[in-house]
Amino acid sequence: MRNLPVREAVKHLAIFGTTSAGKTTLIQLYLQSLARRFRPDWPRPEQLIIFDGKNDAVPMLSALGLHPEDENVFILNPYDERGVA
Ligand SMILES: Nc1ncnc2c1ncn2[C@@H]1O[C@H](COP(=O)(O)OP(=O)(O)OP(=O)(O)O)[C@@H](O)[C@H]1O
Numbered sequence: 001m002r003n004l005p006v007r008e009a010v011k012h013l014a015i016f017g018t019t020s021a022g023k024t025t026l027i028q029l030y031l032q033s034l035a036r037r038f039r040p041d042w043p044r045p046e047q048l049i050i051f052d053g054k055n056d057a058v059p060m061l062s063a064l065g066l067h068p069e070d071e072n073v074f075i076l077n078p079y080d081e082r083g084v085a
């Protein structure tokens with residue numbers, strides 16, 4: 001994962017693991033390294049779409065300076081009014 005180029009990761013990436021294997025931690029670290037691409041000051045901010053099944057994405061993104069209110073950030077969670085679905 002440490003040496004996975006972004007151009008490869010954005011093709012197809014799936015993370016599987018048993019409970020507490022470290023899936024969320026891995027996603028968090030990966031997002032940390034990509035966060036600048038989604039910030040408003042990036043030349044052409046890219047779209048970030050997150051399915052937030054456990055209601056933990058918003059605080060995680062917030063720590064990275066990203067928010068569901070940003071026009072290129074989409075949270076998919078029917079139980080969160082900040083979500084798009
Ligand atoms: N590489 C690692 N080395 C040591 N501890 C780790 C590592 N990755 C994750 N952990 C720790 O393991 C615990 C579970 O991690 P995490 O929440 O990422 O797992 P998960 O697979 O998302 O779990 P769940 O299935 O419950 O969503 C956390 O306390 C985390 O800090």
Ligand SMILES: [Mg+2]
Binds near residue numbers: 023024025
């Ligand atoms: Mg998890």
